[in-house]
Amino acid sequence: MEKRFSLSDKTKKICLKGVVFAALLVGAIVIILPLLWAFSSSFKTYAEIYSYPMHWIPQNIAWENYPNALKSFPLLRYLLNSTLVASGVVAFNLLLSSLAAYSLSKYRYLGRNVLFIIILGIMIIPRQVLAVPSFLVVKQFGLINRYFGLMVPVLAAPIAIFILRQAMLAIPDELIDAARIDGSGELRTFFTVILPLTKPALIAMAIVMYIFTWNELLWPLLVLGDPQKYTMPLGLSLLLDIYVEDFQLLFPAVIIAIAPTLIAYLFLQRHFIKGLVLSGIKG
């Protein structure tokens, strides 16, 4: 049948491509629509938020919404808290996980494979499900309402160990032998030879750990009691219960909360996608 229309085949193909492209474009806009809507609404006055019909571009741009939101909610404090916690987790997690991964991939000792299987087993169980018993353990250690208590269960992550081990297995043993012959100590070899060679995996895992820690709600809800220490998701979701209908403050607050992640995503999207998909599949 297609043969009969062979003359118009090319035009047909171009048309089809055009339709596919248009459909994808509409789909992408629909996906981003809630974010665009929140952004546009964050510049509307209280009256305009409620007014019908709705305008995508505010009639009178209410710049004051942003300073007002910052005055009503301790957003900068939450941002700082979240950033501190997530950065701490990334730094410690990458250090501990990559050391463990190096040990599992390049050293021989009794029980190494059993340990690896146990770590894989831990990976299967989602942290969200174990939040309550983890809280009880952290409480036993007297770490409730402390950042360290918030961070301690993720100071090492099975998924990071798994993926970094994978990357390190690809490094030839000869490199390590050569470093040893040159008289380099084991830790120095690790930091100067191994880590630079696993940089792509390290970047991917850094992003994953940062995003996971930043986005967590249930865990900070259990561990933190002091409002001064709240992370952004916890602080905002608790304020929502008080400022239920104050949308002229809530919209700018939400935009401020998601802006850092979105901006980082704009620049590093390939790393974001690679890392999150890798860990999503394995975790």
Next chain:
Amino acid sequence: MGKGVRKRKYILGDRYSKYGVLMILPALIVLFIFRLYPIISAIQTSFFSWNLIGSKNFVGISNFLRLFSDRHFYQAFGVSLYYAVLTIPAVIIISLVLAVLVDRVVFLRGFFRAAYFAPFILCLAVVSIIWKAMYHPGIGLLGMSLRALGREPLHILTSDRLVVPGLALIGIWRYIGFYMIIFLAGLQIIPSSTLEAARMDGASSRQIFFKITLPLLKPTLFMVLVLATIRNFQIFSMIFVITKGGPADASRTIVYYIWEKGFNELEMGYALSMTVVLLVILLVTSRTYQLFLERD
């Protein structure tokens, strides 16, 4: 006897083994105390009655007996199942179609990947605030659109019939980009020569999709199915921010119910018995997944 020699060498390791042990130790301490021990302590405490402050009383299996006759537990389980039925097929079909389409496009391909993936990177708790506003009958984009079409705005979050579908839409919105990328990776594995040969033999696009692409994507499809199922049992943030389980428990999920029992009603033993049951469900699910994959 060569085996004995090898074994001894293995126990002793080589002169570098001690460094290897020292390197894994910090991570092991963290994982054993804060990831493995909680599982053991959850199982143990699930046989006790405990209000978090007072002393623990051994109650045998009565927490589990209570659980199996707890109407609210079944309801929470039902909410998760209903949510699964609404999201999983929709997410799989939409993300698969998107992947096939994006795979054909060259121009702006990176933009499409990034745009569809974007909801997945954002904090669900924060984004849930946007969705709560989206569904607001007075100001929400959905209500405004319906009014523009001459219809009455829906009261999604206060209707026990519409609340779970409303939450399911958020789930679909959040995850299609993620699964699209997974399907895209699956599509790359299909050799282009196979598709080329089929085209040469006069197969139509539809035939190619159903007879070649789809069967070859089976492992990916299965993985997505299990990932989505497991994710289903962990929903908390959305419920905490948007509905608090309401109206009238219509959107209360299992993890939310566990949190409520443990921290609002201080029935820690009971909350942990539910955690144990949930763990068993998850382990059975991922074990089934493994068995199916190994069979193929």
